[in-house]
Amino acid sequence: MTTKLFNTAIAGSLPKPAWLSETNKLWPQWKAEGEELQQAKADATLLWIKAQEDAGLDVIGDGEQSRQHFVHGFLEQVEGIDFDHKVKMGIRNNRYDAMVPQVVSSLKLKGRVHAAEAQLLRAHTSKKIKFTLPGPMTIVDTVSDQFYGDKIKMAMAFAELLNQEALALQADGVDIIQFDEPAFNVYMKEAADWGVKALEVAARGLTCTTAVHICYGYGIKANDDWKKTLGDQWRQYEEVLPALAKSSIQQVSLECYHSHVPPHLMALLEGKDVMVGVIDVASDEIETPEQIADTIGKALEYVPKARLIPCTNCGLAPMNREIAIKKLHALGLGAALARERYA
Numbered sequence: 001m002t003t004k005l006f007n008t009a010i011a012g013s014l015p016k017p018a019w020l021s022e023t024n025k026l027w028p029q030w031k032a033e034g035e036e037l038q039q040a041k042a043d044a045t046l047l048w049i050k051a052q053e054d055a056g057l058d059v060i061g062d063g064e065q066s067r068q069h070f071v072h073g074f075l076e077q078v079e080g081i082d083f084d085h086k087v088k089m090g091i092r093n094n095r096y097d098a099m100v101p102q103v104v105s106s107l108k109l110k111g112r113v114h115a116a117e118a119q120l121l122r123a124h125t126s127k128k129i130k131f132t133l134p135g136p137m138t139i140v141d142t143v144s145d146q147f148y149g150d151k152i153k154m155a156m157a158f159a160e161l162l163n164q165e166a167l168a169l170q171a172d173g174v175d176i177i178q179f180d181e182p183a184f185n186v187y188m189k190e191a192a193d194w195g196v197k198a199l200e201v202a203a204r205g206l207t208c209t210t211a212v213h214i215c216y217g218y219g220i221k222a223n224d225d226w227k228k229t230l231g232d233q234w235r236q237y238e239e240v241l242p243a244l245a246k247s248s249i250q251q252v253s254l255e256c257y258h259s260h261v262p263p264h265l266m267a268l269l270e271g272k273d274v275m276v277g278v279i280d281v282a283s284d285e286i287e288t289p290e291q292i293a294d295t296i297g298k299a300l301e302y303v304p305k306a307r308l309i310p311c312t313n314c315g316l317a318p319m320n321r322e323i324a325i326k327k328l329h330a331l332g333l334g335a336a337l338a339r340e341r342y343a
Contacts (some may be wrong), residue, residue, distance in 0.1 A: 005343060006296060006310050006335040007058035009275060011213050011253055012132040012180060013070060013315030014051075014063030015324050020044045026318050027069055027098075041066040042120055049124050051325055056332030059176065059309075060125045062117045064132065070180055070315065071134040071142040072101070077113040078161060080105040080147070087144045093186045102144045107157045113165045115172065122173040131174045133162055135181035135212065136198035137191060152194050159201035170208045178211035178253070179203070182314075185214055188239035196243040203249060211251035211275070212244065215314040237261060241268035251275055255313040257295045258283065266302040274303045277313030278334060279327050284319070286326045292334020293341055305342060310335045 015023065020040045022028035032040050048063035067073025075081050086099040114131065121129050134142070136159040140151055148154035166177050179199055184191040203210045214237065237254060244252055245268055253275035255261055266274055278295040279287055296310055310331060316324045 003306070004058070004339075005305050006308060006338050007128075008310050008331050008335045009057065009059035009130060009176075010052070010061055010063075010316070010328070010331075011215065011275075011277070011281075011312045011314050012061060012064055012178070013067075013317035014048050014061075014065070015316060015319050015321040016065060017044050017047065017321065020065065021068075024318055024320065030068070038116075042116070045117060045120055046124060049121065052328060053125065053127070055325070055328035056336070057127075057328065059128045059130050060121065061130050061132065062121045064315070064317065066114075066117050070132065070317075071139055074113055074134050074162075074165070075101060075139070075143065077110050078107055079110055080107040081143065089144050091141055092183065095186070098142070100142055100144050102146045103148065103154065104146050106147070107154075107161060109161050109164055112168060114169060118169050118172040118174055128175040129173070130176040130178055130211070131169050132178045132180055132213070133166060133169075133202070135179040135183070135195075136162060136202055137187070137195040138181050138183040141183045141186070152198075155194070155198045156201060159198045162202040163204050166202060166206055170206055174208060176209040176211055176251070177203070177206060178213055178251070179249075180213045180215075182213075182215050184212075184240045185236040188236055191240040192243040196240070196247050196249075199249060200247055209251060210249050211253060211273075212249050213253035213275070213314075214240065215253070215255055215277075231260070235262065235265070237265045238268070241265060245269050245272060251309065253277070253311055256299060257287070257291070257313065259313065263298050264302055266299060269303070273307045273309055274299070275309040275311035276303065278310045279312040279331055281312055281314045281316055281319065284323050286323070287330045287334065289330065289333040289337045292330060293337040296334070296338040297342065300342060310338070 044065040083101045136155040251273040255277040258280040276299045278292045
């Protein structure tokens with residue numbers, strides 16, 4: 001039996017239905033509370049499991065339906081963080097302002113963070129499942145430190161907590177644990193210097209597949225404006241990919257389609273599985289299967305076919321739900337066409 005090529009996956013988030021929260025927003029307000037909210041989150045997760053399977057995707061996620069934001073969803077279960085007195089802070093090197101919680105004392109988990117979502121996901125699909133967590137460096141860039149006074153020390157403290165939850169997620173039956181590190185594309189030198197080390201702490205002892213997602217952000221105006229300042233070639237990956245290539249992390253998720261990242265930078269990840277972004281999250285235009293297969297073909301110049309995983313460039317959270325569903329179907333069809341072309 002030959003191994004199936006080009007197993008498809010999504011980066012992480014998917015749009016929340018209008019009955020769960022506000023739509024087309026990155027930090028949406030919930031539409032319910034208490035038990036009713038928990039049920040609505042579970043219902044939305046089931047809906048997206050079905051939608052991913054219908055699209056023919058191979059690796060299924062929960063779409064992050066239970067989290068208001070990909071970082072703060074984890075932080076809500078951490079002691080030592082004050083959510084009641086959020087402060088305005090420039091994040092991603094002051095690309096945009098966000099209201100962020102403050103770290104006010106030593107950090108520890110209140111208990112399990114994502115048990116309900118992971119167990120629901122595992123119970124409702126027989127396919128491989130991936131679960132996403134924010135990476136330590138990105139967390140540090142999305143909170144205000146009033147306690148540690150040292151960014152690296154605080155990142156390592158968060159990495160220990162992430163490790164606790166990651167080991168528990170593995171026990172829940174999660175096949176792939178992915179850490180999201182958009183900050184790696186912003187603080188390139190620090191990412192290569194200590195960001196990857198913090199990631200290794202977060203992934204310590206895991207026997208499931210480990211992954212990291214590095215992107216240029218959601219399709220929101222602040223990110224689109226920032227990308228316009230980066231010039232014809234986006235070379236941010238150049239500094240961090242060699243450090244990741246030497247790390248124990250097994251999969252790396254990168255932007256590709258409609259991105260100014262030089263494709264040859266993928267060659268820096270020799271020995272790793274590469275999740276290649278073939279779906280543009282900053283555009284409502286639906287990719288054709290031919291466009292997706294072409295992008296896969298370009299990536300194959302630098303990534304062995306057995307190591308290439310077609311994926312979305314980033315999460316789809318702020319996108320229109322119908323467009324997101326169409327993009328998932330395009331991803332499935334494009335990968336199928338690529339199998340015909342390049343098998």
